[in-house]
Structure formats: structure tokens, C-alpha cells
Amino acid sequence: MIDKLYQDSNLVQFYDYDNPWLESYDVISSFVNIDDSVLDIGCGTGTLASELIHRCKEIYALDISLEMLTIAKEKTSNVNWIHASASSFSFDKQFDFIFLSGHSFQTLLTENDRLKLLKNIENHLKDDGTFVFDSRNPLVKEWTTWGEKDSIRYFKHPNYGIIKAWNDWEAKGEIITYQTFYEILHSDKRWVASSQISFPKKEEIDSLLDQAGLSVKHVYGDWQLNPYTDKSDEMIFVGSKRIINLE
Numbered sequence: 320m321i322d323k324l325y326q327d328s329n330l331v332q333f334y335d336y337d338n339p340w341l342e343s344y345d346v347i348s349s350f351v352n353i354d355d356s357v358l359d360i361g362c363g364t365g366t367l368a369s370e371l372i373h374r375c376k377e378i379y380a381l382d383i384s385l386e387m388l389t390i391a392k393e394k395t396s397n398v399n400w401i402h403a404s405a406s407s408f409s410f411d412k413q414f415d416f417i418f419l420s421g422h423s424f425q426t427l428l429t430e431n432d433r434l435k436l437l438k439n440i441e442n443h444l445k446d447d448g449t450f451v452f453d454s455r456n457p458l459v460k461e462w463t464t465w466g467e468k469d470s471i472r473y474f475k476h477p478n479y480g481i482i483k484a485w486n487d488w489e490a491k492g493e494i495i496t497y498q499t500f501y502e503i504l505h506s507d508k509r510w511v512a513s514s515q516i517s518f519p520k521k522e523e524i525d526s527l528l529d530q531a532g533l534s535v536k537h538v539y540g541d542w543q544l545n546p547y548t549d550k551s552d553e554m555i556f557v558g559s560k561r562i563i564n565l566e
Contacts (some may be wrong), residue, residue: 322426322512322513322514322515323512323513324499324512324514325363325383325384325386325387325514326383326384326385326386326387327386327512328386328389329510330499330501330510330512331364331384331386331387331390332476332478333474333476333482333484333501333510334363334364334387334390335364335366335390336474336475336476336482337472337474337482337484337501338363338366338421340366341420341421342542343420343421343453343542344366344367344370344420345542346542346544347367347418347420347451348367348370348371348374350416350418350449350451351371351374351375351416352374352375352415352416353374353375353376354375354376354415355375355376355414355415355416356375356376356377356378356379356412356413356414356415356416357371357375357377357378357379357414357415357416357417357418358378358379358380358381358410358414358416358417358418358443359371359378359379359380359381359418359419359420360381360405360408360417360418360419360423360436360440360452361381361382361383361405361419361420361421361423361424361426362380362381362382362387362388362391362400363382363384363387363391363421363423364387364390364391364394365380365387365388365390365391365392365394365395365398365400366394367420368380368391368398369391369394369395369397369398372395372397372398375416377399378397378398378399379398379399379401379410379414380398380399380400380401381400381401381402381403381405381408382401382402382403383402383403383404383405385402388400388402405419405423405426405427405432405436405439406427406432406433406435406436406439407435407439408439409439409442410443412443413442413443413444413445413448414443414444414445414448415445415447415448415449416448416449416450416451417440417443417444417448417449417450417451418450418451418452419451419452419453420452420453421453422453422454422455422516423452424436424452424453424454425454425455425516425517425518425519426516426517427517428494428515428516428517429517430519430523430527433517433519433524433527434527434530434531437527437528437530437531437533438530438531438532440531440533441531441532441533441560444533444559444560445560446560446562447559448559448560449557449558449559450533450556450557450558450559451555451556451557452555452556453553453554453555453556454518454519454524454553454554454556455518455552455553455554456521456540456547456549456551456552456553456554457493457518457519457520458520458549458550459550459551459552461552462488462490462495462497462518465486465487465488465495465497466486466487466488467485467486467487470484470485470486470487471483471484471485472484472485473504479503479508480503480504481503481504482501482502482503482504483500483501483502483503483504484499484500484501484502485499485500486498486499486500493517493518493519493520494515494516494517494518495515495516495517495518496513496514496515497513497514497515497516498511498512498513498514499511499512499514521538521547521554524554524556528556528558532560532561533558533559533560533561534558534559534560534561534562535556535557535558536557536558536559537555537556537557537558538554538555538556538557539551539553539555539557540552540553540554540555541553541555542555
């Protein structure tokens with residue numbers, strides 16, 4: 320399914336205004352060192368990658384959306400912008416730090432695609448490298464707050480003025496289908512996109528990480544890096560390759 324929210328320029332134009340700098344970006348930035356090579360998987364419009372390039376040696380940033388990458392390339396030419404799928408990319412190099420932000424992990428709707436991604440991380444991560452990614456905790460059912468009443472928000476667009484945005488949703492198993500609406504305030508001009516994301520359980524993610532040969536050092540429950548509990552909003556996985564000592 321083509322996700323118009325991320326792959327239709329009419330909707331992508333609203334992305335940065337509806338998704339400003341996130342709290343998670345500050346934490347992810349703290350993992351980056353000046354001599355690091357970095358891989359950003361699911362970079363979107365490149366807000367974080369274009370900032371991190373000032374803090375590290377090099378960044379490869381990939382996304383499946385050409386429309387997103389078009390905006391990203393306007394922010395800087397110093398990042399290696401790559402059009403590729405998170406579950407099938409391949410580079411002839413390894414990285415010190417690999418991350419997915421903004422719940423990009425949840426756009427992978429099948430267990431098979433999630434495993435392919437994690438194996439790709441293992442293949443592209445240096446032996447002493449670090450990975451980070453986040454996924455919402457399905458136990459707290461955050462999607463129940465995505466109805467129109469709870470999700471209404473406003474932002475200013477340079478061409479259209481004030482935009483009213485909101486969502487609605489429906490659930491089918493661990494897959495949530497949600498609609499995103501953008502409407503010019505006090506007009507009948509409206510854009511809408513339907514998207515799907517998954518809410519895999521922590522136990523499933525733990526199993527896939529193990530199958531992929533990745534070792535988890537920490538699971539945090541929020542971006543203040545408090546320990547994960549069943550009541551946490553987030554599941555933030557931080558780890559490395561599983562190194563087997565043959566001695």
C-alpha cells in the first residue's frame with residue numbers, strides 16, 4: 320500500500336510543521352561521537368540527520384520515500400541520502416552507530432520484515448557499535464488517544480496559513496490503521512491520508528533481536544531514559560552485536 324502521508328508531495332509538505340524537533344532527537348544525539356560513522360534508517364525529511372552531520376564523521380540516511388528525501392536534500396548536501404527500504408538495504412560498510420527514530424520500526428507490518436531489518440542492523444554494525452530504536456508499548460494502547468477530539472492540533476504553513484490537523488483510527492490485531500487530516504483553517508480545502516503501523520509486543524521484539532544476533536543492553540520506557548515497565552509509553556532498545564568469544 321502506498322502511504323500518501325509519506326509518499327505524496329501534497330501531504331509530505333506538511334510533515335516538518337506537524338513534526339518539529341522531538342525530545343528523542345536530543346537523546347539520540349547524545350550517543351553520537353565526533354569520529355563516528357552513523358546510519359539513520361527511516362530518516363524521513365532529514366531533520367535529525369542534517370543536525371547530526373555537524374557532530375560526527377559521516378552519515379548515511381535512508382528512506383523509502385523519494386518525496387521525503389527531496390525535502391531532506393534541501394537541508395544539506397553533506398549527508399549521504401539513500402533511497403532504500405529499511406528491510407532490504409545493503410551497504411559495503413559498517414557503522415559505529417545505527418538508529419531508527421520517530422517509531423519508524425512500527426512501519427514494518429510483518430514479523431518477517433522486522434527480522435530482516437534487525438539482521439540488516441547486525442550486518443552493518445561494527446563489533447563495538449551501538450544501535451537504538453523505539454517502538455510504542457502496545458500495553459498502554461496509545462492509539463485510543465488518536466481520535467479527532469484528542470488529536471486536534473494547529474500549525475502555521477508558509478503557503479496556506481493556519482492548518483488544522485487531526486487523526487482517527489481503527490484496530491485490527493496489532494495493526495492500527497489511522498487517518499491523518501490536514502485542513503486549511505476556515506476553508507473547505509482538506510487533504511487526507513490512510514496509514515498503517517504495527518504494535519509488536521516487547522516479547523516478540525526481544526525474540527527477533529536474539530534471532531538477529533543483537534544484544535540488548537538497556538530497554539527504556541521514555542526519553543528521560545527511565546527503566547521500562549508494563550506501564551511505560553515507549554520501548555526504547557539500546558544494544559550492540561552479540562559477540563561470541565571462541566577462546
